[in-house]
Amino acid sequence: MLNLSLWVLLFPLLGFLILGLVGRMMSRAVILTVAWGACGLAFLFATMSFFSMLGTTPASARTVDQVVYTWVNSGSLHITFGQLFDPLSATMLMVVTGVGLLIHIYSAGYMEHDPGFWRFFSFLNFFIFAMVLLVTADNFLFLLVGWALVGLASFLLIGFWYQRQAAVAAAQKALVINVIGDFGLLLAIFLIFNSFGSLNYHDVFGMLGSATAGSATITAICLLLFVACAAKSAQLPLYMWLPDAMEGPTPVSALIHAATMVTAGVYLVARTSPLFEQAPIALNTVAAIGGATALFAATIALFQFDIKRVLAYSTISQLGYMFMSEGVHNYSGGIFHLTTHAYFKALLFLGAGAVIHALSDEQDIRQMGGLRSRLPITFWTFLIAALAISGIPPFAGFWSKDEILSSLLVQATNTGNLWFYILWGTGLLTAALTAFYMFRLLLGIFMGDYRGSEYIHEAPPVMTVPLIVLAVLSVVGGFVGSFGLIGLARWQPLANFLAPLFATVHAPEVSLGWEWTSTALSIGLAVLGILSAWVLYRKGFAYKENRNPLYQLVLHKYYVDEALSLFIVQPVLALGRAATRWLEGGVLDGGSRNLALLLHGTSALLRRLQTGYVRNYALAILLGAVLIIVYYAVRG
């Protein structure tokens, strides 16, 4: 089997280095050649490896662990830089480099007039590099390296317009919350090394058995891993950075939300599924947090006015779906939703970017409306994406969302546990809310009359072509997944492709009847959501002041940011200021100043010994020599 994952990794790195070092002196055409070339070659090599893997049988031969070099070899600690190329990382590579490439192309149009053109593409390539490193690492330590680099890349890109106060604050927020996650991952890695003596996936998973099942250590490892996932994938209670990340340029939002970054958490849970399978408590936590996040974020998205914020909360909500799916043992369902979500969410963001670009940086839907005829390509692609995310067949989102919902219901009926029924209900409710707020957004932007005053122009082809490609993917992307509805196993190529990885999973028994029930309900609710939005916003979006306290609560995002600021950020800042004054000014600076004074005083006294007369020195030497001789004479 052809394995080119090292090249997939190297080209974006090369692109980043070239653009970062000499990009300033390059013309736009050269910058684009390097950036597109790096990402395009990465995609090409990923595709070649992927198809080579498809041609490899049996499925067990599809895993290659290629050791590039040994990084640490010290006692029992043996860490190699190896690249694991298996169906999961192949799928991730395709999504990361493929959607990443489309975003690279689109950015050329969106960032055309930005003075930091070279810097932007350098960071984009770096982002792709970090993400590729993350998904191809064959051990937990390099996973952590990729994990932290992705966080750094997001910091750089969110704060790309560093002249804006809000962008800098958002970048800091993202970095701080990501570091909380990194810390969780680091602790998990310590625990893993302590319990298994190795950090390699293969070694660690090989040591799992009935003896380790359900042990407290495994549960702790999984919960710590999930802390990392929650921070990276913006789940409760660490989701706050993602809406603020909208301060970055829109292509960055698309990259963070669709292809890279937030998918890392979903990937990690799928990658460590053998561990999670042994920790039912952790797995239930994953499902519960996923469900809570899905509903919570969907309700916030209902009443936002900033189009990018609506999309941001919808991303958080959709990630909740993926975690719910993984929480009920349906890992391939989570990955499936990850891929389809990458298509339609990238499309939504790029479409939103086209709208924002057309309106000269206007993001408030109250200032939009009636753009249907003026931005036709954007409108139709946005409509496709909205249908896909709402779960209307046959668009991509329908298949993946429905697989998740039906696996929730199947899990509920199999275990008879009320909590899984509640989780399923949450998923259905979220589906209805999703359909509603997506169409509220769509109708608000494109229907009615134009409410703003800017001159409107459709995006150039360099921006619309990626939209069209992603729209096509949003239509057909679901067909790689779920024909489980009609009970044909061989019509589930993606699940079968990923199956060797999840061999240890206790997959629940599938019941076609329940799946149909779930599907019918979710389609019904999605249509209901769309119809409600149609009734309310058909004539365009009209903002009315609403004093209802519940509405105000949701509008202000449950006052989470305010509470966070009041209870955590302000006390920490006050502590920092106090420490500056007392600890640093008083103890550290004062201490060192006193020490310096003490030394100054003693040396002023000792200096008197040094007379400057040559005879005194000679006498001192003589005395010393005599003392040495006496010492040896006495000692014998």
Add this chain to the structure above:
Amino acid sequence: MGLTLNHFLILGAILFCIGLYGAISKRNAIAVLMGIEIMLNAVNVTMIGFSFFNHVKPYSTYLTGQIFAIFIITVAAAEAAVALAMIIAIYRKRETVDVGEIDIMKW
């Protein structure tokens, strides 16, 4: 009764003490320099004595001590030249070569 190693050592010790006394007690910088030269030559005498009276095989065939003495003579000559130059420089600046009045070798 001929010359033995002890004669050389005693001569060396006497010369060293004379040189030391001169170097410490004399006020004239030239005289201090002369004292130092005498100390150096006292060491030379002991070196050559040890070298000449060593009968332990195979060290008796080695001339290390004598070669060392020649080195010391060479270095002493260089040192004397440097020291005299410094004394002249000090004299030009301060009109004195009395080491009791020169106290600039501090801080």
